[in-house]
Amino acid sequence: METLEKFRAVNRNFPDNSYIKDWKAAGKKVVGWLCIYVPEEVIAAGGMLPVRITGTDAGELSLDKANVYVAESTCSFIRNCLELGLRGQYDYLDGLAVSVVCQGCTRLSEVWEYYITNVPVIYTLDLPRNITQEVVDFYRDEILDFKGALEKAFGVKITDEKLLGAIKVSNETRRLMKGLYEARKAVEPEISGAEVLEVLNASNRMPKVEFNGLLGKLFQEMKGRKAYSSGSGTRVMLVGSPLNSVGFLKDLENLGFSVVIDELCTGGKYAFSGLVDEDGKDPVGALSKHYINQFPCPREMPKELRFKRIVELAKEYQVKGAIALTIRYCNNVVWSQPNLSADLEKVGVPTFVLDMDYGEPITGQIRTRLEAFLESIEGI
Amino acid sequence: MKQDRKDERKRRFDNFCKSVDVLEKVYEHRKKNPTTKSEEAYYKVMLDEFRHVRDTVDAGKPLIVVTGEFPWEVLNALDVTWFGLVSGGGAVSKTLGLYETTANAASEAGLKPENCSVCRMMAGLYLTEYVPLPDVLIANCIVQCDNISSLGPLLQRSSQVPYYFLDASYKATKRGMQYLTGQTKKMMEFLEEQLGLKTDWDKYEEIFKISAKQYELSLRIRDLLKERPAPGRYRYSTQYHWLQLETSGKQGGVDYMQALVDDLEQRLAEKRAKGEVERFRVADVMLFPPHHLKLADWMEEHWGAYNVCGVATLAWGKIDFDARKPLETIAQKFWAEPCVRTYGPFMGPGGALEVIKNEVEESQADAGLNFYNRTCPIQSATNRLLSDAMKKELDIPLLVEGMDLMDLRPEQANVVKTKLDDFFKVLAASKK
Numbered sequence: 001m002e003t004l005e006k007f008r009a010v011n012r013n014f015p016d017n018s019y020i021k022d023w024k025a026a027g028k029k030v031v032g033w034l035c036i037y038v039p040e041e042v043i044a045a046g047g048m049l050p051v052r053i054t055g056t057d058a059g060e061l062s063l064d065k066a067n068v069y070v071a072e073s074t075c076s077f078i079r080n081c082l083e084l085g086l087r088g089q090y091d092y093l094d095g096l097a098v099s100v101v102c103q104g105c106t107r108l109s110e111v112w113e114y115y116i117t118n119v120p121v122i123y124t125l126d127l128p129r130n131i132t133q134e135v136v137d138f139y140r141d142e143i144l145d146f147k148g149a150l151e152k153a154f155g156v157k158i159t160d161e162k163l164l165g166a167i168k169v170s171n172e173t174r175r176l177m178k179g180l181y182e183a184r185k186a187v188e189p190e191i192s193g194a195e196v197l198e199v200l201n202a203s204n205r206m207p208k209v210e211f212n213g214l215l216g217k218l219f220q221e222m223k224g225r226k227a228y229s230s231g232s233g234t235r236v237m238l239v240g241s242p243l244n245s246v247g248f249l250k251d252l253e254n255l256g257f258s259v260v261i262d263e264l265c266t267g268g269k270y271a272f273s274g275l276v277d278e279d280g281k282d283p284v285g286a287l288s289k290h291y292i293n294q295f296p297c298p299r300e301m302p303k304e305l306r307f308k309r310i311v312e313l314a315k316e317y318q319v320k321g322a323i324a325l326t327i328r329y330c331n332n333v334v335w336s337q338p339n340l341s342a343d344l345e346k347v348g349v350p351t352f353v354l355d356m357d358y359g360e361p362i363t364g365q366i367r368t369r370l371e372a373f374l375e376s377i378e379g380i
Numbered sequence: 381m382k383q384d385r386k387d388e389r390k391r392r393f394d395n396f397c398k399s400v401d402v403l404e405k406v407y408e409h410r411k412k413n414p415t416t417k418s419e420e421a422y423y424k425v426m427l428d429e430f431r432h433v434r435d436t437v438d439a440g441k442p443l444i445v446v447t448g449e450f451p452w453e454v455l456n457a458l459d460v461t462w463f464g465l466v467s468g469g470g471a472v473s474k475t476l477g478l479y480e481t482t483a484n485a486a487s488e489a490g491l492k493p494e495n496c497s498v499c500r501m502m503a504g505l506y507l508t509e510y511v512p513l514p515d516v517l518i519a520n521c522i523v524q525c526d527n528i529s530s531l532g533p534l535l536q537r538s539s540q541v542p543y544y545f546l547d548a549s550y551k552a553t554k555r556g557m558q559y560l561t562g563q564t565k566k567m568m569e570f571l572e573e574q575l576g577l578k579t580d581w582d583k584y585e586e587i588f589k590i591s592a593k594q595y596e597l598s599l600r601i602r603d604l605l606k607e608r609p610a611p612g613r614y615r616y617s618t619q620y621h622w623l624q625l626e627t628s629g630k631q632g633g634v635d636y637m638q639a640l641v642d643d644l645e646q647r648l649a650e651k652r653a654k655g656e657v658e659r660f661r662v663a664d665v666m667l668f669p670p671h672h673l674k675l676a677d678w679m680e681e682h683w684g685a686y687n688v689c690g691v692a693t694l695a696w697g698k699i700d701f702d703a704r705k706p707l708e709t710i711a712q713k714f715w716a717e718p719c720v721r722t723y724g725p726f727m728g729p730g731g732a733l734e735v736i737k738n739e740v741e742e743s744q745a746d747a748g749l750n751f752y753n754r755t756c757p758i759q760s761a762t763n764r765l766l767s768d769a770m771k772k773e774l775d776i777p778l779l780v781e782g783m784d785l786m787d788l789r790p791e792q793a794n795v796v797k798t799k800l801d802d803f804f805k806v807l808a809a810s811k812k
Contacts, residue, residue, distance in 0.1 A: 071760035071782065073494065100550040102526050107761035110726040114765050124725075128559060129521055129529060130547045138549070138559050299526065301545050303533045329494050329757060335530030338490030339537055355492065 001225075003218040004195060007202040011057050011246075015089045019206040023049045029094040029154055032119075034081065034108065035242075036265045036297065037099035037127055037139075039287045041166040041276070042147050044208065046156045052204030053090070054266070055080030057244045060359040069111055075329040076357040077242050078104035085116045095121035095153065097146065101299055102332055121153040129301045131292055140288035147284065163283035167276045169208045176215045177203070177271035183222065184260045185317055192227040193238075193259025194249035200267055201244055228258060234378055237319045238262035239310055239340065239351075240298075241327035242358065251362040252323070256374050261317040263310050264325070269295040272313070298332040306336070307343045314349045321377040322351040323370075327358050350377055385513075388539075392509045393437050399510070400434050402475040403427045421639035422619045425632040426471060433468070436461040437512045442575045445514035447502065447535070448521070448528045449720070450546065451713040453591055453629035454564055457583045457706070458571055463512065465502040465531075467625040470786075472510050473501050474671055479788045481508055489534065496527035496755045497786045506535050513539065516574050518567065520546040523724040525758060542574045551725055552715035560711040568707075584706040587629040591713070592701040597637035598624070602694040604644040606743040610658045610686035611647035614676030616640060617690030618668045621719070624693075659684030660807060663745035665691045665736050665766065665778070666722065666752055666759060669785050672793040675800070683804040689743035691736050692722040723758050726765070733762075733769055740774060747777050747807055751796075754782040779803045 010017045023030060029048040033040055040050035055061055055077065063076070066083040084090055096119050098109040106124065113122045125142045128135050147158050180199065183190050199218065203211050233256045243249075243264055252259060262268045273294035277286035296306040314322060322344050326334050341351040352373040354366065362370065407423045414420060436443050444455060444462040455462045463469075473482060482504025487493070489507055491500050505511055517539070519532020529545075536543040547563050549556035568579055601620060605612035620640060627633030662685045668676060679685045689695075697716030702709050714720060726732045740748055748770060752759035760782065767778045781796055 069764045071754075071763060073755055073757050073760040075757070100524055103524065103757045103761070106524065106550065107726070107758070111761060111765055113727050114769075124550075126549045126551045126553070126556065128547045128549050129524075130545070134559065134562060135547075138555060141555055299529070301529075301533075301547065303530075326492075328492070331495055331526035331757065332530060334492050334495055335527065335534060339534065341490070353490075 001218060001221040003214050003221055004198060006214055007198050010202040010206050011198060014054075014056055014201070014205055015051075015084055017205060019210070020049065020051065020092060023207070024092050030092050031095035031097060031121075031150070032090060032093045033097045034105050035099060035101050036269055036294070037101055037291050038097045038125060039143055039146075039291055041163060041170050041287060042143060042150065042158060043097065044169065045158045045162040045166040046150045046154060048094070048150070048154065049207060050204075051093075053081050053096070054201075054204075054242070054244050055084065055359055057198075057201055057246050058359075059245050059247050059361055060357070069115060070107070073329050074107065075104050075241075075327050076359070077327055077330070078108050080358050082108055082111065085112055090116075091118060093119050095119065095123065095150070097123045097125065099125040099127050101127065101297055102330075104329070121149065123149050129299055131296065131300055131302075131305060136285075136288050136292045139292055140285050143284050143288055160280065160283050163287075164278065164280045167283060167286070168278060169212065171275045171278065172212050173203060173208050173215075174270060174273065174275055176212060176219075179219065180215070181261065181268060181271045188232050189227045189258065189260060190222040190225045192249075192253055193262070194246050194253055195227065197243070197246050197249050197267065200270070201246070203270070228253070233258035234321070234374055235260045235317065235319045237310075237314055237317060237322045238264055238267070238325060239322055240264065240325035240333045240337070241330040242266045243325055245359050245361075247361060248359075251367075252370070255362070255367070255370055257323075257370075261313050261319060263295060263306075263313060265297060268313075272309070298336045303336055303339065307340050310340065311343055311347055311349075314344060315347060319349060321373065322349050323373075324351050324353045326353055326355055328355060388509065389513045392511060392513045393434075395510045396437070396472070396512050397434055399472040399475045400427075400430045403430050403471070406475070416643045418616065418619075418636065418640040418643045421636040422623060425623060425627060425636045428632055429468070429626050430471070433461060433463050433512065442515040442577075443512055444516050444518060444571070445506075445511060447517075447519040447531050448525070449625055449717065450520055450522075451591075451628050451710045451717070453584070453587050454568060454707070454710055455571075456587050456629045457579050457581070458568070458575075458577050459580065459583075460571070460575060460577060463514075464626055465506065465511065466498065467622045469502050469505050469511065470498075470622065470670065473505060473786065474788065476510070477788060478505065478508070478510065479786060489538075494755055497753060497784045498756075499527040499531050501786045503531055503534060507538055514541055516542045516544065516571060518544050518546055521548055523720055523758070524548075524550045525723070544570045548714070552730070557708070557711045557715070560714060561707045564707050564710060581706070584703040588701040588703045588706070588709065590631055590634055591629045594624070594627075594629075594633050594637055595696065595699055595701070597634065597641055598694060598696055600641050601637065601644065602689070602696070604641065604648065605688055605690065605694070607648050608744075609648070609651040609656050610661055610688045611644045611651060612687045613680060614664065614668050614687045615673040616644070617664060617687060617693040618670055618673060618676075621667065621690070621693035622670060658686040660747060660804065661686065661688040661743065661745045663687075663689045663691070663740045663743055663748040663776075664693070665740070665748050665750045667692050667785065668749070669751055669783050669793075669796070671786070671788045672796070675793050675797060678797065679800060679804075685804060688745050689739045690718075691739045692719050694718055695721060695735050695739045697721055726762050733766065736766065737769065737774060740770065740776060745776060746811075747779070747803070750778050750780045751785075752780070752782055753785045755784065777807065
């Protein structure tokens with residue numbers, strides 16, 4: 001698919017790509033964000049390009065620099081992000097916005113501030129854990145402060161009108177993403193899990209307007225296609241920690257799995273979180289309401305809300321099993337997994353818990369264990 | 381009550397009583413072999429707390445189990461007994477030697493060795509039924525700690541008891557204070573409804589008098605540690621920390637802290653009279669391993685290295701006790717707590733880095749020790765940053781040592797002892 005190649009080009013050398021280069025060449029600002037509770041619409045409404053901070057998609061990265069500054073008990077996803085920052089590969093950032101979703105994210109911004117001193121604005125959005133109206137109100141004020149900080153730092157005015165415009169663009173992305181996931185419900189999906197991850201990765205690394213245009217084209221190219229030469233593998237869902245490694249998913253699907261659904265923050269959460277209200281009465285309030293009530297991160301309370309939605313997705317997509325990617329030291333995920341596994345088990349979905357590092361490939365023991373899981377759910 | 385639940389309650393009670401029995405023996409031993417007033421008071425107050433929990437359960441009165449640190453005066457005003465898993469649970473684990481038992485139980489429950497060992501200890505202790513069955517379980521999220529926040533839901537599902545999650549923000553902003561105040565009020569209402577109790581608002585006058593006295597004594601202890609010659613010992617600030625957590629707003633805490641002040645003043649006077657000067661003034665920037673206090677004794681005896689400040693234990697922020705605004709005061713006290721200040725936001729005004737630098741500078745320390753729990757992502761992410769800042773801004777060397785703070789085994793202490801020895805050798809050489 002021609003359009004998929006374009007998405008691949010966006011990701012190939014990330015954190016670098018032509019969209020970011022062109023944006024900077026035009027004298028415009030780029031603000032990095034981490035993670036899904038940062039309202040990227042505010043950044044976009046300020047005329048800046050929001051870019052999600054991640055590691056590379058290429059797989060395992062040597063963490064020589066990051067390991068000097070933070071210990072191993074900071075998860076490898078965060079250390080990958082820091083590694084790229086320390087190597088200077090995020091030097092184009094004019095700002096960094098972080099929400100306190102986990103200790104890794106929080107501490108990353110602090111270590112970044114001390115050692116990578118060329119980012120003019122580093123902003124931390126505070127966030128309690130409950131999913132309640134009180135927290136929606138709390139976060140609304142946090143977003144207002146964040147907006148104010150961007151306005152002050154970059155000399156811009158982020159009006160309600162501009163916010164509404166950015167919301168509409170991101171909502172269009174959400175609609176298209178939902179469509180991409182809907183396409184995976186088919187018995188013989190038109191697009192594979194690995195290909196979807198390529199699209200998702202690109203979505204956070206280029207202007208959303210262009211992204212939406214490309215994704216629209218991809219839908220045309222997908223029609224009537226079979227993603228898997230065998231028709232379909234064993235339908236599974238992914239849950240757990242962040243994932244950007246396309247190679248990992250390709251290997252997984254080559255083993256005989258069809259990854260038809262996920263709840264990852266780098267994946268389906270964007271598609272399954274609904275839309276931001278577009279009535280324009282209170283765009284900041286609408287953003288807060290959306291972000292607090294989005295598909296919950298494993299940190300959110302009560303944790304059962306996330307479990308319930310995962311179980312619903314597992315049923316809806318008719319999966320035979322779940323693979324839990326638990327990056328070592330991703331504490332919110334690891335602590336939640338026993339109860340989540342139990343809930344999935346109740347609806348007949350066994351879970352395979354895979355301890356791994358961010359970007360780690362499927363080799364040796366991991367491959368053998370996955371093959372054994374595949375055999376067990378297929379009853380071979 | 382169903383028979384299964386009755387049986388569980390009894391098993392848990394019997395197990396818990398074993399730790400009370402051990403503490404009784406420890407206290408008797410301490411009385412027969414007196415050391416210092418504060419040491420004796422420490423064991424007495426700890427024992428009294430455990431007895432109180434035991435007697436509460438035995439009498440069929442309600443018990444609340446709490447997962448994390450918080451100014452629990454709010455529970456005193458409800459006149460309800462509570463047991464803290466961090467501090468009290470740590471004592472149970474230590475007295476009964478349950479390190480491996482709790483680690484195995486946590487592992488069987490699906491937790492990984494890389495999850496915080498302190499939280500795994502708490503989980504394991506609860507799951508192996510060494511903690512009395514609570515009538516209500518309260519979980520919280522100190523400085524947005526992912527481990528402790530996640531502990532509550534796991535325990536709640538295992539025991540199916542009424543449960544409340546006390547939420548808080550990360551930063552001590554006005555917004556954060558207001559949010560925490562609201563959350564605390566909701567928690568009180570939940571407890572009133574679950575337990576059929578009523579908060580005695582007038583009681584805050586009396587409770588805050590005790591808390592204010594504890595606060596005053598805490599500041600005095602902090603100041604005394606900074607004196608010359610250094611009268612402090614590592615075991616003082618460590619014991620202070622764990623007992624302080626158990627005795628918010630309780631007279632036992634005052635008794636212990638007063639004894640500690642008396643001991644420090646006496647030691648200071650004696651040292652001055654003898655003209656003693658410590659060889660090394662050492663700042664404790666995080667928490668000394670609580671189960672290896674003999675290491676601290678060795679540092680003092682062998683190297684003449686004395687503790688002149690305990691940042692995570694004694695660096696209290698400002699508190700205005702106001703019984704007319706009890707919940708606001710409690711929120712303020714939460715953010716003023718030394719551990720919260722050092723584990724919370726690191727950079728910026730009022731951040732942990734600033735608190736640590738101020739304390740270390742004021743204490744005129746020659747060096748710092750940073751014992752961190754290897755499985756704590758909050759601490760371990762900033763170790764290098766802290767070392768660099770101490771060296772660059774205060775010209776003070778910092779020994780950074782990762783440990784499992786729950787590991788009772790002596791092998792671990794021996795490894796650390798070797799590193800400490802090397803560190804002091806280098807310090808001694810640089811002092812010449």
